[in-house]
Amino acid sequence: MMPLVLASPEEENIILRVGGSPEMKKHLEDMGFVVGGAVTVMNTIGGNLIVKVKESRVAISREMAGKIFV
Amino acid sequence: MDKQIRIALAGNPNSGKTTLFNKLTGANQFVGNWPGVTVEKKEGKLIVDKEVVLTDLPGIYSLSPYTLEEVVARNYLIEEKPDAILNIVDATNLERNLYLTTQLVELGIPVVIALNMMDLVGKAGDTINVKELRRQLGCPIVEISALKGDGVRDAAKAAIEAAKTGKTLPQHRFSGPVEHALAHIEEVTVHNLPEEQQRWYAIKVFERDEKVLEKLQLSAETKAHIEQDIAAAEKEMDDDAESIITNERYVYIGQLLKGIYKKKGKGQLSASDKIDKIVTNRFLALPIFAAVMFLVYALSMGTSIADGGIALGTFLTDWANDVLGEAWLTEGSRAILEGWGAAPWLVGLISDGIFAGVGAVLGFVPQMLVLFLMLCLLEDCGYMARIAFIMDRIFRRFGLSGKSFIPMLVGTGCGIPGVMASRTIENERDRRMTIMTTTFIPCGAKMPIIGLIAGALFGGSTWVATSAYFIGIAAIVISGIMLKKTKMFAGDPAPFVMELPAYHVPAWGNVLRGTWERGWSFIKRAGTVIVLSSIIIWFLSGFGTVNGRFGMVDELYGDETVVTDEYVAVVAERMGIPEDEVEPMDDSILAHVAQPVSVIFKPLGFGDWKPAVATVTGLVAKEDVVGTFGVLYNFDARAEQAVDEETGELLFDEDGEPVMEELEENGDQIWANVAADFNDFSGGHGKLAAYSFMIFNLLCAPCFAAIGAIKREMNSRKWTWFAIAYQCGFAYVIALIVWQLGRLFVGGMNVVGLIAALILLALLCWQLFKPYREAQKLAVQV
Numbered sequence: 001m002m003p004l005v006l007a008s009p010e011e012e013n014i015i016l017r018v019g020g021s022p023e024m025k026k027h028l029e030d031m032g033f034v035v036g037g038a039v040t041v042m043n044t045i046g047g048n049l050i051v052k053v054k055e056s057r058v059a060i061s062r063e064m065a066g067k068i069f070v
Numbered sequence: 071m072d073k074q075i076r077i078a079l080a081g082n083p084n085s086g087k088t089t090l091f092n093k094l095t096g097a098n099q100f101v102g103n104w105p106g107v108t109v110e111k112k113e114g115k116l117i118v119d120k121e122v123v124l125t126d127l128p129g130i131y132s133l134s135p136y137t138l139e140e141v142v143a144r145n146y147l148i149e150e151k152p153d154a155i156l157n158i159v160d161a162t163n164l165e166r167n168l169y170l171t172t173q174l175v176e177l178g179i180p181v182v183i184a185l186n187m188m189d190l191v192g193k194a195g196d197t198i199n200v201k202e203l204r205r206q207l208g209c210p211i212v213e214i215s216a217l218k219g220d221g222v223r224d225a226a227k228a229a230i231e232a233a234k235t236g237k238t239l240p241q242h243r244f245s246g247p248v249e250h251a252l253a254h255i256e257e258v259t260v261h262n263l264p265e266e267q268q269r270w271y272a273i274k275v276f277e278r279d280e281k282v283l284e285k286l287q288l289s290a291e292t293k294a295h296i297e298q299d300i301a302a303a304e305k306e307m308d309d310d311a312e313s314i315i316t317n318e319r320y321v322y323i324g325q326l327l328k329g330i331y332k333k334k335g336k337g338q339l340s341a342s343d344k345i346d347k348i349v350t351n352r353f354l355a356l357p358i359f360a361a362v363m364f365l366v367y368a369l370s371m372g373t374s375i376a377d378g379g380i381a382l383g384t385f386l387t388d389w390a391n392d393v394l395g396e397a398w399l400t401e402g403s404r405a406i407l408e409g410w411g412a413a414p415w416l417v418g419l420i421s422d423g424i425f426a427g428v429g430a431v432l433g434f435v436p437q438m439l440v441l442f443l444m445l446c447l448l449e450d451c452g453y454m455a456r457i458a459f460i461m462d463r464i465f466r467r468f469g470l471s472g473k474s475f476i477p478m479l480v481g482t483g484c485g486i487p488g489v490m491a492s493r494t495i496e497n498e499r500d501r502r503m504t505i506m507t508t509t510f511i512p513c514g515a516k517m518p519i520i521g522l523i524a525g526a527l528f529g530g531s532t533w534v535a536t537s538a539y540f541i542g543i544a545a546i547v548i549s550g551i552m553l554k555k556t557k558m559f560a561g562d563p564a565p566f567v568m569e570l571p572a573y574h575v576p577a578w579g580n581v582l583r584g585t586w587e588r589g590w591s592f593i594k595r596a597g598t599v600i601v602l603s604s605i606i607i608w609f610l611s612g613f614g615t616v617n618g619r620f621g622m623v624d625e626l627y628g629d630e631t632v633v634t635d636e637y638v639a640v641v642a643e644r645m646g647i648p649e650d651e652v653e654p655m656d657d658s659i660l661a662h663v664a665q666p667v668s669v670i671f672k673p674l675g676f677g678d679w680k681p682a683v684a685t686v687t688g689l690v691a692k693e694d695v696v697g698t699f700g701v702l703y704n705f706d707a708r709a710e711q712a713v714d715e716e717t718g719e720l721l722f723d724e725d726g727e728p729v730m731e732e733l734e735e736n737g738d739q740i741w742a743n744v745a746a747d748f749n750d751f752s753g754g755h756g757k758l759a760a761y762s763f764m765i766f767n768l769l770c771a772p773c774f775a776a777i778g779a780i781k782r783e784m785n786s787r788k789w790t791w792f793a794i795a796y797q798c799g800f801a802y803v804i805a806l807i808v809w810q811l812g813r814l815f816v817g818g819m820n821v822v823g824l825i826a827a828l829i830l831l832a833l834l835c836w837q838l839f840k841p842y843r844e845a846q847k848l849a850v851q852v
Contacts, residue, residue: 022312023136029316030132031567032166037320042343045352046463050570055163056084057346059459061466061566 004049004060004068009041013070020067031058033068075122075233078147080174081158082167083129084571086186086216089580090158091126093222094118101587104142107785110493118226122233125152131166133173134312135281137496147177148267153233154180156225158216161191161198164331165323168207172242172319175209176273178266180236183211184225189218195334202330208241217577240269242326244318247306251276251299258292276300277312342452342572349453355460362453363479370441371483371514383483386436387514395429415622418612419605427604431596431775434484434514439589441483445476445491446584450576455568462566468547469554470507471500472566477508478546485509485776487592489783499559503550505783506793509772510545512538515692516768522696523764526741527748527757534761538768541804545769549800552837558792595782599775603690607660611687614658623654645679655702660686673823674766674802675759675809678751685766691773703743755816762809769801803830 007013015037018025032054033039043050047062079094081087092099095114104111112126127146128139135141147155157174159167175181191198204211210228214221232238243249252272260271274282275296288296300311307314339347349358373379374388404421412420448454454476462472473495481488488508495501512520517535524534553559616626617637626632642649645656645665655661660683668682676682680702688695748763749756771777771794781790810827813819 018313022310026132026134026312026316027136028567029313030134030169031569032169034317034320035313036317043346043350045350045355045460048459048463048566050346050350050459054166056166057342057570057572059455059566059568059570061462064567 001069004039004041004051004065004070005047005062007039007041007070009044012038012040015039015068015070017069018067019069020064024064024067028064028068032056039068039070075119075154075230076125076150076152077116077122077154077156077229077233078125078127078152078179079156079158080127080143080147080170081129082131082160082163082170084569085129085158085160085163085167087126087129087158089577090184090186090214090216090222090225091124092579092583093216093219094226095124101591104146107138107142109138109142116226116230118223119230122226122230124156124226130170132170134277135279138498139496141281147174147179148270152179154182154229154236156182156184156229158184158186161185161188162194164198164327165320168323168326169319171207172240172322173270175207175238175240176270178264178268178270179238180232181209181238182225182229182232182236183207183209184214184216184221185211186214186216188213189215189220197332197334199330203326206241206326206330209238210236237266242319242322244315244322245307247303248276248314248318251296251303254299255296258295259286259288273315276303277315340572342574345573346456346570350456350460359457359460362448366441366444366448366479367482370437370444383437383440386440387433390436391429391433395426395433399425399429399432414625415612418608418622422612423605423608424601427601428597431593431600434596435589435593437483437514438487438592439585441480442487442588443581443585445480446581446588447576449584450581452571452573455570458568459566459570466566468550469500469559470503470546470550471495471497474500474504474508477504478511481508481511481513483514484592484596485511485513485772486596486779487588488513489776489779490588490591490595492783502784502789502793503553503559505780506553506796507546507549509776509780509797510549510769511542512768513692513772515773518693518696519688519764519767522699522741522744523760525738526744527760534764538764541765541768545800545804548834548838549796552834553796555837555840595779596775599778600691600773603774607687607690607694610660610663611655611658614660614662616654616657623657626657627654671766673810673826674762674805675752675755676748676763676766678747680747681763685763685770688767689771689774689777691775692767695767699744700740703740703747753818755813755818758809758812758816762805762812765808766801766805769804770798772797803834807831807834 001016004013015033015035018028018033018035020028037053040052041049042052042057049060049062049065051058051060051065079087079091091112091114094116096117098115098117098120100113102111102113103109109128114124114126116122116124125146127143130137130140130143133140133144133147135144146152155174155177157171159171171181171183185198185200188198200211200213210232212221212225212228214225216222244252252269255272255275256268259275260268263271271282271286275286275288278300283293303314304311309317348354368380370381370383372381372384374381374384376385376388400421403425404417407417407420445454448457457475458472460472461475465472465474474492476494477488477491479488480491485508488511489505492501492504492508495504516538520535520538524530524532528534612622612624613620614623616623617632617634619626619632638649638652641652641656645652645661647656661679664683664686665679667686668677668679671677671682671685680699683702684695684698687698744760745756748760752759772780777790777794780793781787784790784793806823807827807830810820810823811831814824
């Protein structure tokens with residue numbers, strides 16, 4: 001299990017855990033970051049990530065990506 | 071007559087909701103705010119049936135209560151109970167979009183799904199069995215293409231039909247332990263609510279939704295009872311209640327789509343991904359961003375086409391200012407009114423007060439429209455979301471969000487739309503901070519002030535203007551860092567997460583409509599405030615008490631019996647000027663008020679009544695500062711007889727009429743007077759005093775119209791006053807430090823002032839460099 005920040009680009013990973021405060025967790029889950037779902041890092045810039053989750057592209061900060069474990 | 075049918079349009083952000091709304095309602099739209107919040111509310115009458123009102127809900131992912139948009143949307147759906155929900159679903163992202171659908175169908179309101187972008191699904195070679203999906207979800211589904219307008223009318227008709235007859239029952243069931251708990255909750259807590267809403271309430275109680283629990287006001291006993299059920303389910307499923315429900319929904323959707331959604335290609339990069347590879351590339355992102363922004367700026371606010379640049383905006387604005395505003399409205403109305411023999415005060419009120427004010431607003435409109443057009447283009451094609459992403463890391467360092475960049479860019483043109491542009495920032499703290507700091511950036515109307523100071527005292531040096539931008543940017547950075555460390559702004563940090571829509575060719579209908587909406591709202595807002603304050607300032611500077619008689623000062627000064635030689639001597643002494651320089655305006659209410667007020671500017675180096683009056687009129691419109699100087703330094707604001715540059719003689723035309731010239735925008739005819747006066751009252755340090763004056767006027771509260779925009783966007787009297795007080799206080803402190811410390815180098819040091827400046831500087835540095843305590847705590851909390 002590793003945080004999403006460390007995942008290699010363009011490789012599909014399965015989400016194992018979503019952490020953070022209840023609000024944050026819920027918001028991430030609402031946007032499609034659910035345990036068991038697939039996530040792919042598409043691009044990184046200055047620590048921020050663009051990830052593919054479900055069929056959408058989501059920009060996410062390093063701090064947030066650190067709370068998603070794959 | 072039948073009851074009016076109300077339909078709500080709901081869907082994910084970027085699902086084509088706005089496009090569909092525009093297609094369904096055409097021009098019959100009313101834009102407003104949701105009560106109590108600054109989330110925009112749009113309503114419109116359906117083209118297919120004018121009796122039906124369509125309400126555009128904010129784009130949401132879920133009905134949880136964590137973002138303002140979600141709260142607004144669900145309150146509307148629960149409290150106002152529209153007759154039907156038209157749920158727009160992006161077929162290319164079915165799973166995530168249906169997640170919201172599963173929540174909407176629980177509300178007990180008939181739901182009709184508008185399945186958007188089916189054409190794109192087909193293009194990608196994927197298939198969706200719509201018939202089966204319709205059967206499984208238990209609600210009508212209409213395939214549409216919002217962009218092309220296909221199927222849009224059918225969707226509207228289906229929604230109207232559903233509103234009249236339909237009923238949607240949620241078809242999905244959760245797993246055993248959850249349903250068990252839900253059944254219990256329904257039994258003990260929500261049985262007295264309308265039957266069709268019971269399930270939604272039960273689920274929310276299960277999720278321990280604070281807002282719902284608050285509303286239901288359950289007894290402690292009931293709460294304890296259901297808490298047991300929830301805890302039991304949580305234990306069995308090994309997760310918290312909210313996440314259980316979320317997971318259950320996704321699991322349900324996953325199973326639902328198994329037989330329905332067939333994907334052909336897998337793992338290929340879409341065209342949008344390929345563009346992103348370049349545009350958000352770690353090395354290319356910033357240069358591309360800079361190039362795009364430069365182009366936007368150059369086209370709207372840069373050098374006018376007339377002067378060899380490419381700025382269509384500046385070109386049109388120059389024309390609107392000089393021809394439309396100045397020549398036609400102000401002078402035209404004056405000529406007509408004088409032709410009718412109207413009383414001078416009436417001419418003054420209408421021409422100088424109202425039309426000059428209207429003209430000032432109109433002058434900005436073309437430039438703003440060009441700017442809005444380009445921003446709408448960037449937004450519609452999908453680049454705007456990337457800007458926020460690219461800039462976020464930089465802006466985050468001083469407490470702002472990546473989305474703060476756009477308000478500031480717009481602010482270089484005019485602060486009013488700049489402040490309005492802060493709306494797109496969801497996080498309240500980030501938005502407030504952006505609103506407070508956006509007007510530090512020199513706007514178009516502040517350029518004449520900079521031109522005047524640079525021309526009059528610095529020999530037209532270009533570094534004055536350059537430094538003004540740096541001061542503006544530094545003020546934003548410093549304020550951001552300082553405010554971030556205060557209690558008021560130390561709330562939840564907004565961790566960055568936002569969806570990036572796929573790039574697409576802009577839809578012209580959307581772009582033009584968006585441009586016009588923003589432009590019109592700018593005209594309305596700026597227009598009302600500027601016209602009103604122009605009238606007030608016109609009155610204050612045109613009327614006064616002359617030798618015991620109240621009236622229009624210009625008229626009273628024409629009366630030798632009122633303005634006696636002795637009286638002129640009195641006025642001259644009061645204002646500290648020679649007798650032959652006494653003017654009607656010296657007796658205006660404005661001068662009487664400004665004279666004592668000017669004392670507070672003494673520590674800043676310009677404690678003279680003229681700069682004080684100019685600063686006050688700057689609140690009406692910043693470009694008025696130069697106009698006011700024109701009046702105060704013996705230059706008729708409207709026209710002065712032209713002088714032959716070589717001989718120094720007054721010029722006359724062939725008919726013997728005097729040739730009149732107008733005050734230039736940068737006031738170059740009064741440069742010598744201004745320089746002499748600033749040198750005079752500052753004890754020979756005119757440059758420093760003028761620079762301090764410029765800093766204060768750049769940073770202090772913006773014009774009334776922008777203050778009005780701040781009030782609207784803050785949506786709070788307290789925050790508006792705080793913003794204004796902060797801006798003025800910050801401007802005062804910086805100008806004081808510059809003036810007092812500056813004199814250390816140019817001479818004429820004042821010990822008390824220097825100590826005050828050093829203390830303020832130390833406080834500033836302390837606030838800047840003290841550790842950001844909340845950071846650690848909040849980092850854990852995120």
